[in-house]
């Protein structure tokens with residue numbers, strides 16, 4: 375019998391030579407685990423216990439959040455609670471004609487809006503942008519100018535000529551609105567043909583004072 379077997383025999387046979395025979399191996403239970411294996415096992419156990427605790431705390435937190443706010447994020451909603459942020463769709467380059475297909479008139483297609491070249495899927499806001507919605511004129515096009523001027527009939531264009539810094543800030547504000555939205559997500563960009571610099575700048579449909587009021591509205595929509 376090997377030295378190893380002699381050392382590892384447990385119980386009444388401890389320290390004695392196994393009378394049975396040399397050839398039958400001792401049960402694995404009777405073999406003391408080396409210290410390094412024991413350390414490995416207790417570390418594994420500690421990790422599993424730790425992970426179970428973390429998992430438990432997360433689940434309890436989600437539950438409390440849902441009970442209090444009916445959301446899993448304590449009512450906090452923005453682009454970080456939008457799963458599309460973590461799994462972005464392949465970005466596509468649209469022509470104006472291609473973009474126009476996504477204006478909500480074909481119910482089998484998603485609804486897209488564009489603002490200053492960036493195209494967003496706003497299908498989740500179909501009540502605003504879909505057929506019959508209060509803001510359906512924004513769908514299927516880049517109407518960046520109208521977002522600032524509120525001229526929803528005459529300014530449905532990406533032409534921002536004549537805009538001052540405050541106007542541009544509002545454009546950026548609306549771009550941020552879509553970019554940071556909890557359900558809308560970017561799907562690509564629209565390429566516009568160049569604007570003829572000789573063409574007239576779209577005329578304002580309202581006086582300047584009224585136009586500035588859209589800033590307040592936009593802030594309210596944030």
Ligand code: HEM
Pocket residue numbers: 499502509520521522523524525588591595
């Ligand atoms: C420059 C002027 C305006 C622009 C560009 C504008 C744009 C928009 C847009 C894009 C939305 C949809 C937001 C979303 O996708 O969640 C929206 C929603 C809304 N807007 Fe305006 N808006 C303007 C003026 C106004 C005015 C004057 C009022 C009220 C008198 C108003 C009241 C609302 C309301 C109540 C909603 C939310 C609708 C709802 O929750 O059902 N907006 N606006």
